[in-house]
Amino acid sequence: MSGSHPQTKERPRSLEARIQEHLPELPSSERKLAELILDFPGELSAYNATELAKLAGVSKAAASRLFKRLGFRNFEQARRLVRDIKQWGSPIYLHERQQDSSPLPSEKQAFLDDHVTALTRTFDQLSAADIEAALQRIVDARRIWLVGYRNSYFMAAYARWQFIQFRPRVDLLPHPGETLGEHVTEFAPDDLLIAVGMRRRVPELDRVMQAAQERDMPVLYITDSLAGDKPFATWTLRCDISSSFLFHSYVGPMGLIHYLSVQAVRLTGKAGRLRLEDIEIAHEKMRDFDD
Amino acid sequence: MSGSHPQTKERPRSLEARIQEHLPELPSSERKLAELILDFPGELSAYNATELAKLAGVSKAAASRLFKRLGFRNFEQARRLVRDIKQWGSPIYLHERQQDSSPLPSEKQAFLDDHVTALTRTFDQLSAADIEAALQRIVDARRIWLVGYRNSYFMAAYARWQFIQFRPRVDLLPHPGETLGEHVTEFAPDDLLIAVGMRRRVPELDRVMQAAQERDMPVLYITDSLAGDKPFATWTLRCDISSSFLFHSYVGPMGLIHYLSVQAVRLTGKAGRLRLEDIEIAHEKMRDFDD
DNA sequence: TGGCCGCTGAAATCATAATTTCAGCGGCCA
DNA sequence: TGGCCGCTGAAATTATGATTTCAGCGGCCA
CATH class of the missing domain: 1.10.10.10 (Winged helix-like DNA-binding domain superfamily/Winged helix DNA-binding domain)
Structure with a gap:
């Protein structure tokens, strides 16, 4: 330039x-x-x-x-x-x-290596106990609230898309044109908050998590490997996002959410699979798709 | 030693x-x-x-x-x-x-392998010529419009987040509470539309791309490996999203967008780097971060 | 054989990076 | 208000790393 x-x-x-x-x-x-x-x-x-x-x-x-x-x-x-x-x-x-x-030998190779390392470390680090418990909750929760700001927003959006494939009542916060407060009052003990908070986090995230805890609602906190512990998290799942290039790699969190989704459907059993079919049929009727 | x-x-x-x-x-x-x-x-x-x-x-x-x-x-x-x-x-x-x-546990290994395969195939398939041209346009465009529906929405959101790190005027469509039509009238020849359309696509995507073409605005189409050609796309980049599990793997597109972002900053040169620093300083001033 | 030549690593020298010192600043509290 | 205290960056000092010098070695050839 x-x-x-x-x-x-x-x-x-x-x-x-x-x-x-x-x-x-x-x-x-x-x-x-x-x-x-x-x-x-x-x-x-x-x-x-x-x-x-x-x-x-x-x-x-x-x-x-x-x-x-x-x-x-x-x-x-x-x-x-x-x-x-x-x-x-x-x-x-x-x-x-x-x-x-x-x-x-193609610089692309270096990008590929980076992502593979991040994914490998992510899967390697996952806490089996937390995964297990969180999965059960993802399946059983009356309602799931998802929140993520800045660079974490799109992961929350991805998770929402996946989860609504097999269960109802999955909300991405805050809805456009609304403030968080309006939703927080609806938090209930048999719901689940999933907070995605990769560096760099905004203070708002803590406040949502705290609100959940005050209302006895469990919190699944998805963050990066280097993050400190959050007292408001019931379960914590960490992802490696390191990269040797200018921007972090978020393939780790993607892999984690994909994993959670697949396993959750398995846990859900027949009900979840039926829902998948229902959605398909509904789309069919509405001729929603191009191909 | x-x-x-x-x-x-x-x-x-x-x-x-x-x-x-x-x-x-x-x-x-x-x-x-x-x-x-x-x-x-x-x-x-x-x-x-x-x-x-x-x-x-x-x-x-x-x-x-x-x-x-x-x-x-x-x-x-x-x-x-x-x-x-x-x-x-x-x-x-x-x-x-x-x-x-x-x-x-061998199953986690299987997830990992799936993602690695998808990533590898994605990077292997990338068309160098289209990448080159698209990159230049990402840097030079007066304004970038991003669009993605359903499962493609979060990728468009990710791309937006990355791009605003090094250049201004990157819009994710449609804005909440607005219809697409309102924006389409603003499409201009020296802008760029990036349409993310993984299976299964909705007809709306075609309409946006067509609108762009009618207004002589180039279109970068990011889609899956199996998609057919779109007459409205100026450049097409395909990602492998195959997975042996219930849901597709989107690590391929993530890797592609990461790659585009890093290379775009390089192309931008000093200006882009300065912008990164500016953003950091602005955040500092506003005390936006937690940690 | 003897003389040339380029290579080598140890040690001397030089350059640069890291640490420490220090004076000044600003918040805090009596 | 004045005195304390910890923080700060410029500059002095020290440590470390890089380069250059140099004497010795070994191959080569007349």
Whole structure:
């Protein structure tokens, strides 16, 4: 965007590309280090030159010489390149990708890896006991209230959509044009509040949860792995939302809600399946769908 | 390394956990930095204390004090902790753990596999040309209109939330209490309509897309892999939503929207990043957040 | 064999990052 | 009001990491 980016002038080649290019002419100690870098498993930029040298079993001097020879002013410059390409990308770098004969093994792969890690951690962390209890309540509750603000709103919306597939009376709060207070007075002990609160949370969420607790209504709190405990939550389910890119990954919560939905239908048994069929028939009659 | 073998068995308290614990008692400048760290989506250990301080808008002294207060000997120790914990959570480690101690009950594994398959297929199928063009338009459009019904509504809501992080004028249609018609008259050639339409689509979606086309406004159509072509779509991006369970998996579309968001910010360049910072500052001023 | 050459790592030097000090500020309370 | 106290960032200090120097080594070839 800004007309004269300093980056624009520099050569946009990635560290790996530069290594590939120089590999044949590298002396042995530097090559040892270069090869270590090429199949380095973690985040290269999290390590300093001394550590890399030690890992490759060469001297610090060799490391320093390698980066010079690759055309960097110093090690620090290389480290930044690696880090910033991952975080911001560079328009030039991305553009180059299309023509490049041997492109980076598709950056898409890195996004995919991120999401898979988040999902795996989410499923791994789930508290079986809380899941069990919450599921039973999702099925038995007279009424379900869903609430989520900001980045959590769409997850509450997703949960609502799923839940109304197999049970009635699932409300997403607040309804447009209404304040929360109007609904809170309806909270009842045999209802369930599901509060979705990923960072960053707004104080309002606490107030809703507290209101539920004061009315003896259980609360299922769905949040991120790093969140502290909430005294108002009856059950807490945590999701990993970490990503190495600019925005968090919400595939974890999606997986969790999908899981809850499928298991809830199973628990519901025949009634839930019948409801699914009813909805289908109703739509059919109204010719709601395109295809 | 030094002679003693590192203790890989004990899981050390994470940096984030320590921050959560101390958050209430932190003075404002240190808290600002702590907040930044909690929200940090990238690889924290790739940054040094000076940079983090600058990003948070506090002095280096504050950074140094924060890590001391959190119980670390110094910043370096914290940085290593973050880096090494990441290794703990790496897919390889997670995989081993599944076989070893507490295996994921095989059914959770099956859910996980489903989502991973859906994500992989989604990323594999993406049309590079359409992505490229759509991205440019997401950045350049004067105004973006988002629409999605039924099961697609929450994805449109997610996309809106992401996009307003880096650009203004992103509308989710229809606004509560209004009909679509009122907005359609505002459609303009240099705007963009993003229509999310997973199975099963309602006829209304077609009408909106058609209206856009009639007004020479380009349309990005996000749909499922099995959908037929839409004559009203300028670009089409398809996601795999298949699942072996009762409900579809929508992690594919989530991954796609996440990808579009990250790449769009990159394209936007400095302007987008500045906007991210502005939003953060505005929130700070309004004391919008809980923690 | 002897001389050249480039490579190597240890150690010296240099550069930069992290920590500590310190003076000033602002809230709080007697 | 004045004195205390904890917070703050600029600047001084210290620690750590990176680079450069340098002596020694080993291959190569006349």
